[in-house]
Amino acid sequence: MWRKSIYLLLIFAAFYTSLMINYPSETLKSLGYNRALDWYAASVSSRAVCQVLYDPGLRPLNLSCSKLKIGTLLPGNNSDYAAQLEQLLAGQCQVIVECSAADTWHTSQDGQIYLAKLRRQAYRAVIYDGGHHLPTLGLAPDIIVVPELAGYAVHSYMADGMKLTKIHELIKETGSNTMLVSVPRWALIKNEQALNIIIRKALANVRYNSNSSAFKPVVRERMSKIHGIAFAWVNRESLDNSSCFANNLKSMGIHDLQKVYLAFDYNHISLDQSNDFTASIRKKIGVPVECVNQAVKVANVYWSGYNVLPQPGHSFKNHGSS
Secondary structure, X not given: OHHHHHHHHXXXXXXXXXXXXXXXXXXXXXXXXXXXXXXXXXXOHHHOOOEEEEOOOEOOOOOOHHHOOEEEEOOOOOOOHHHHHHXXXXXXXXXXXXXXXXXXXXXXXXXXXXXXXXXOOOEEEEEOOOHHHHHHHHHOOOXXXXXXXXXXEOOOOOOOOEEHHHHHHHHHHHOOOOEEEEEEHHHOOOOHHHHHHHHXXXXXXXXXXXXXXXXXXXXXXXXXXXXXXXXXXXXXXHHOOHHHHHHHHHHOOOOOOOEEEEEEOOOOOOHHHHHHHHHHHHHHHOOOEEEOOOOOOHHHHHHHOHHHOOOOXXXXXXOOOO
16 A cells, blocks of 8 residues: 555656646746756656667667767747757757657658758657657657556646557557657656656667668658558647648658558547547548547546546548448
């Protein structure tokens, strides 16, 4: 019982700090907020067990993992990711860690330019804490780190969790050389010291693959395609204009499109709406379409348990009745 109480305390602490990281006030900072996060990183994150779940081998960049220089793009008020990346690359960073907003930015026109630019010098690591990161699977990040709770990649307040096994399955299906790593949800906070610790743990026994596949993702806003498989994030705006969404998918190339995977923003979309939208997109593009996330976040995953969570939307295949 005491162990569960300790775990609960740690989860609440991580939950609180995760919320505060996204909207830290100057008052909090003046009260030693950043020092508190550094303490949490040194005391808690440093003790986390990092599990490598999929390791096809990183593309060789001739780096010394014991001397890696790691840069981070943290949530906050600075959304000029191009300027931040330029600064990190100029500082010879060899691994760059990105959280939600920066990862999504790479599907914009400006962000796409930096995918290749970053790749020439550094490994791109993504903190994958929910379905809003689904399009990054088509962008072939070098490392995906999942803050895991009860078998799910979950966010503190976004209801868009994904099963860790599903993420693993999708990475293997794309044939990308992405390394998949999980850490306990309570151990990962979006703090420079904590992320540095986790990445070094992930790369402790790194191996390389000189036969890594060519980097040829196809990108649109909040969607991507690689090796004939498309990934897309569906927010309320997309839901309200399914025709535009389908046209954007088609614009990435319909000739080799084999399957589409969708993740939904369940903070603003109901399960019935996600099922209807999935069926609608299947009819419009004529290939299998599958929803891969669920309406869960940290709180209800912890309290509900692994086996009693709401099931994801239906998978609509390109055969049978519609």
